[in-house]
Amino acid sequence: MKRFRCGDVVPGCTARFEGSEDEILAQVGAHATRDHGLTEVPPELVQAVRAAMQPA
Ligand SMILES: [Zn+2]
Known part of the structure; x- marks a missing residue:
């Protein structure tokens, strides 16, 4: 589990967000498009999210 x-x-x-890395990335993708106005999640953001994840 990560957060x-x-x-x-x-x-x-x-x-x-909490969950497995893939679960978090899916949640962040939905959040980013809904709340941050992104039309897609760029690879740089995926890398930033992965790097910022902490053990839960
Ligand atoms: Zn946000």
Whole structure:
């Protein structure tokens, strides 16, 4: 299990996610398109999210 705080990548965002890496990436993808206005999740963001994940 991992956890991820969106605020580590997007300053000011309070969203938090928990689960496996793949689950978190799926949740972050939905969150980024819904709440951050992205039309797609670029590879750089996936890498940033993976790097910012912490053990839960
Ligand atoms: Zn966010």
